[in-house]
Amino acid sequence: GESVGLHLPTLSVQEGDNSIINCAYSNSASDYFIWYKQESGKGPQFIIDIRSNMDKRQGQRVTVLLNKTVKHLSLQIAATQPGDSAVYFCAENQVNTGNQFYFGTGTSLTVIP
Amino acid sequence: DAGITQSPRHKVTETGTPVTLRCHQTENHRYMYWYRQDPGHGLRLIHYSYGVKDTDKGEVSDGYSVSRSKTEDFLLTLESATSSQTSVYFCAISVEYLSYEQYFGPGTRLTVT
Numbered sequence: 335g336e337s338v339g340l341h342l343p344t345l346s347v348q349e350g351d352n353s354i355i356n357c358a359y360s361n362s363a364s365d366y367f368i369w370y371k372q373e374s375g376k377g378p379q380f381i382i383d384i385r386s387n388m389d390k391r392q393g394q395r396v397t398v399l400l401n402k403t404v405k406h407l408s409l410q411i412a413a414t415q416p417g418d419s420a421v422y423f424c425a426e427n428q429v430n431t432g433n434q435f436y437f438g439t440g441t442s443l444t445v446i447p
Numbered sequence: 448d449a450g451i452t453q454s455p456r457h458k459v460t461e462t463g464t465p466v467t468l469r470c471h472q473t474e475n476h477r478y479m480y481w482y483r484q485d486p487g488h489g490l491r492l493i494h495y496s497y498g499v500k501d502t503d504k505g506e507v508s509d510g511y512s513v514s515r516s517k518t519e520d521f522l523l524t525l526e527s528a529t530s531s532q533t534s535v536y537f538c539a540i541s542v543e544y545l546s547y548e549q550y551f552g553p554g555t556r557l558t559v560t
Contacts, residue, residue, distance in 0.1 A: 377451075377537050377551030378490070423489060434505060435549075437489030 346444045353411040355441045357424035362405060364426040369398060369409045372440070373420045381409070381422075411443075419445045450474045451552035453538050459558045466525040468555050470538030472518075478541045479521040480505075480549070481513060483534040490537065496521055528559045 347353045359367070365386035370378040384391045384398045384407070391398050397410040411418055423440035450473035460466050470479060481493040482505075492505030494513040502513050510532060514522045525532055538552040 375553070377539075377553050379551070380548070425489070434492050435490075437491070439487060439489050 343439075344442045344444070346446055347414050349416060349445050349447050350413055353409075353414045353418070353443060353445075355409045355411075355422045355443065357407050357409075357438050359405050359407070359424070359426045359436075361426065361428070361436075362402075363428055366427045367398070367400065367407055368425045368427075368435070369396075370423055370425065370437075371418075371420045372423070378423070414443075414445050416445045416447055419443055451538060451540060451550060453536075453552040453555045455555060456553065457556045459560060460528050461560055462529055463527050466528050466557065466559075468523045468536055468538075468557070470521040470523070470552060472521075472538075472540050474540060474550070475518060476540040476542055476550075477518075478543065479515065480539040480541075481511070481521065481523045482537045482539065483507065483532075484537060484554075485534050493523065493536075525557075528557075530559050533557060533559045 368383045369381040371381050372378045382391060382393045382396050382398050384400050386402060389400050395412045398407060400407045407424060409422060421440040421442050423438040425435045425437045427435045452471045454469045478497055480495040482490040483493055484490050491507045493507055493511050494502055494505055496502045496515040499515055499518055502515060510525060512524045521538060534557060536555045536557060539549045541549045
């Protein structure tokens with residue numbers, strides 16, 4: 335099966351600092367990646383995605399970096415706010431093959447006021 | 448949660464009893480999915496539907512069945528619940544198959560004693 339994992343299960347940051355959440359994947363054929371945010375008691379919410387033909391994509395206060403050489407992606411959150419406290423996980427997929435998404439286990443981000 | 452409701456939100460049942468979880472959407476999206484989420488595992492696909500009466504198996508379909516008699520409703524049934532099926536179950540919908548625009552419901556926490 336696929337292996338999508340995270341380097342750190344928990345991360346604590348001060349409010350206003352930048353956060354970096356990492357994700358490793360094992361399938362070199364994966365060509366589409368998504369970051370999700372999941373708040374306690376809620377379903378996952380789409381944050382940002384990136385395709386394998388890119389190495390960086392920016393959204394509102396978030397940036398995803400993809401390093402295909404080492405099969406690693408990261409989510410950077412700028413000026414972290416208390417509302418960013420949640421579990422973040424990545425998912426990988428092979429677009430146009432009909433394969434399902436494989437989800438990582440998640441990193442719990444806690445923002446310290 | 449993007450017009451997706453799940454019922455019940457919490458359920459405790461005994462081993463060997465049948466259980467049905469309901470997912471209801473108001474978005475009229477074609478694709479619907481059932482995932483389970485367990486500690487130490489990422490979200491795993493149980494079954495999905497690509498239209499009324501059209502369903503297929505996902506990664507962890509053993510012990511589960513689904514039905515979709517109307518576009519808006521997708522039912523997940525555990526014919527004879529086991530303790531290994533204790534989990535949080537999420538329904539998701541998308542316009543396209545496995546599209547990144549998967550919107551998740553709030554989840555159902557099922558405990559099998």
